[in-house]
Every structure is written in C-alpha cells, then in structure tokens.
Amino acid sequence: MFGRLRVAVVVPAYNEERAIASTVASVPAFVDHLLVVDDASSDATVERCEAEAARRRRRGFELLRHPKNRGVGAAIDTGYRRALALGVDAAVVMAGDGQMDPADLPGLLAPLATGRADYVKGDRFRSPDIWRVMPPERLIGNVVLSLLTKVTSGYGHVFDSQCGYTAASRRALEVIAQAGLFPRYGYPNELLARLNAARLTVEDVAVRAVYGPNWRSGIGLGTVVYPMSFVLLRSWLWRLTAGRAPAAAKLDPERCEPIEPRCASAS
Ligand SMILES: Nc1nc2c(ncn2[C@@H]2O[C@H](COP(=O)(O)OP(=O)(O)O)[C@@H](O)[C@H]2O)c(=O)[nH]1
Numbered sequence: 001m002f003g004r005l006r007v008a009v010v011v012p013a014y015n016e017e018r019a020i021a022s023t024v025a026s027v028p029a030f031v032d033h034l035l036v037v038d039d040a041s042s043d044a045t046v047e048r049c050e051a052e053a054a055r056r057r058r059r060g061f062e063l064l065r066h067p068k069n070r071g072v073g074a075a076i077d078t079g080y081r082r083a084l085a086l087g088v089d090a091a092v093v094m095a096g097d098g099q100m101d102p103a104d105l106p107g108l109l110a111p112l113a114t115g116r117a118d119y120v121k122g123d124r125f126r127s128p129d130i131w132r133v134m135p136p137e138r139l140i141g142n143v144v145l146s147l148l149t150k151v152t153s154g155y156g157h158v159f160d161s162q163c164g165y166t167a168a169s170r171r172a173l174e175v176i177a178q179a180g181l182f183p184r185y186g187y188p189n190e191l192l193a194r195l196n197a198a199r200l201t202v203e204d205v206a207v208r209a210v211y212g213p214n215w216r217s218g219i220g221l222g223t224v225v226y227p228m229s230f231v232l233l234r235s236w237l238w239r240l241t242a243g244r245a246p247a248a249a250k251l252d253p254e255r256c257e258p259i260e261p262r263c264a265s266a267s
C-alpha cells in the first residue's frame with residue numbers, strides 16, 4: 001500500500017534476461033501486486049523472472065504471458081487489465097530493462113494519493129544532467145516527439161512523452177482499458193490523447209534517466225517514421241473529431257475480463 005492506495009507495478013518484458021531479475025528485485029515491498037508481462041520472449045526472461053520472484057518470496061507476484069509477441073503497448077495493456085481485475089487503486093509501469101529508478105516511485109504515486117492527478121508520468125528532462133546522461137540521438141528524438149505530442153494530445157504542459165515510467169489511477173485505467181490503443185511504440189502518445197478526451201488530469205514529475213552500459217532499445221529511426229508518425233496523426237485526428245467526452249467513461253466489463261496468470265492471451 002502507498003498511503004491508502006493499493007498499488008500494482010506492471011513490468012513489460014521482451015527478451016530481458018539480462019535485467020529482469022534485478023528489475024524484479026528492485027520493486028519496493030510496499031507494492032501489492034507485481035505483474036510481469038512476458039511478451040513471448042525467446043531467451044531466459046521467464047525462467048530468470050520466476051526464479052528471482054521465488055527466491056525473494058515476492059508477495060503479489062504474477063507472471064502473465066503472451067503466446068506471441070504483441071508489442072510493448074499490448075504488454076502494458078495486459079498488465080493494466082489484470083490490475084483492474086485485482087481491484088487496485090493505481091498501476092505503475094516499470095520497464096523490464098532496469099531503466100527506471102524505484103526511488104522515483106513514491107514521487108509518481110503522490111499526486112494520485114492526494115487526488116491531484118489521474119495519471120502521472122515521468123519527465124527525465126527535469127533533471128539537470130539529462131543532457132549528459134541521455135544519448136544524443138535519443139535526446140533529439142525525444143524532444144521532437146514530445147513537442148509533437150503536446151499538439152496531438154492537447155496537454156501543452158506535458159513533456160517527455162516517450163518516458164514509460166507512469167502511474168495511472170483506477171479512473172485512468174478504466175479509460176485506457178476501453179481505448180484499444182496502438183499495441184507497439186506509439187502507445188504512450190495515443191494514450192495521452194485519449195486521457196485528454198476523457199478530461200483526465202495529467203501531471204509530470206521529475207524522474208531519473210537511467211542508461212546503463214548495456215543499454216539498448218527497440219526504438220529506431222524506422223519506428224519513429226512509421227508507426228510513430230501514423231499513431232501521432234491518428235490520435236490527433238481522433239481527439240479533434242471525437243470531441244471531448246462528457247466525463248471519464250465507465251468501465252465496460254466485457255472488455256476487462258480477468259486474465260489468468262501464465263496464460264494471458266488477451267486479444
Ligand atoms: N522492444 C520491445 N520491447 C518490448 C516489447 N514488448 C515488451 N517490451 C518491453 O518494453 C520495455 C520498453 O522497451 P524499450 O525498447 O527499452 O523502449 P525504450 O526504453 O523506450 O527505448 C522493455 O522493458 C521491453 O522489454 C516488444 O515487442 N519490443
């Protein structure tokens with residue numbers, strides 16, 4: 001529990017055998033549910049994850065598995081649906097590659113705990129050493145995508161759109177569960193546009209950028225040109241044409257079936 005919030009941490013993981021055990025180990029004890037979503041990894045991600053959770057007797061641990069690779073957005077979606085089914089008040093996303101500092105978790109949850117925000121995301125650009133820590137090509141890409149996402153999402157005060165370190169309230173989770181978001185890179189950009197249409201409050205908080213020596217990413221110029229540009233355009237047009245919903249949508253139970261651990265094949 002974080003104050004009065006029952007918290008889940010969702011960990012999307014695809015071929016993260018090098019970092020998944022340390023990621024699992026780093027999740028603070030106050031987290032009630034640790035939901036690792038394996039996105040059909042072909043390496044030892046699953047075995048290492050299970051071994052570490054068993055070794056630590058990690059409370060609330062569940063491993064959800066996609067039989068086929070579906071993308072980081074779909075993996076987060078699977079975790080969110082399970083979190084909703086478990087009745088949590090908040091769900092945090094922490095990537096399985098160790099790029100998120102657990103020390104930042106309380107800062108992400110605090111605006112949810114006070115009811116000040118419905119969705120909180122990390123902003124690595126608030127840290128003064130970002131220009132030294134983040135590789136230059138990532139810096140340029142993140143700045144460009146963040147500026148574009150200000151326009152497409154309508155949240156002018158939000159930056160660092162590609163930062164995956166986020167905390168969603170139950171209200172936000174209910175909106176996201178019904179949105180049918182793009183399943184791969186581009187997911188967080190589309191998500192912001194949908195939250196805005198549902199009139200939810202989004203807040204940025206400072207988080208540390210972590211780029212270890214073995215850092216790598218599935219994002220490259222190819223993914224930015226397509227599908228990112230397509231998703232940005234789609235989410236922008238959607239927001240403009242769908243208009244602003246009167247209030248946050250109610251949860252449609254049909255679309256939020258509980259997912260059984262180890263056989264998650266949410267379609
Ligand atoms: N590359 C990639 N990552 C995935 C996929 N599914 C889940 N993930 C996880 O999503 C997280 C973020 O991916 P990453 O490529 O590091 O993105 P970046 O940190 O934004 O550059 C990692 O923990 C991955 O293991 C997938 O299909 N492809």
Ligand SMILES: [Mg+2]
Nearest residue numbers: 095097099217
């Ligand atoms: Mg990463």
